Amino acid sequence: MLAKQDAYTAKTDAVDDAMAWHGGDARATIDALLQDRVKLLEELAMAKACMSRGYTRGWMPGREFD
Template sequence: MCADLAEAVNEPIAIDPVDEVLSYHAGDIRAAILTLLKDCVHLREQLALMEASMSRGMTRGWRPAFERP
């Protein structure tokens, strides 16, 4: 009994990220998409700030890409 409980506690619980987002928004798909789009805008702004503030030598020539290759 205790061994089964210990195994159950140590096993990672597989959580679907899509289900997690929908659960956070109480099943409202439009609200979930809006939040994800706002997150994308925020991260792009942060990436632009980082690109403007760092030198090319600091990253040995690497530049961030805003679009997926």
């Protein structure tokens, strides 16, 4: 039970930190997270294009959370 509370606290702290970074503006926080997501998907696409199947032994990075 304590581990579950610690995980919840860590997630809550991350949300609180993100909100504080943007001055408590939820809209700005969400906008920044969505922009970061787009950037990460671009980087993932580039990594996928540069990696060979032999190097990864058949595994290729993908968008698992769409």
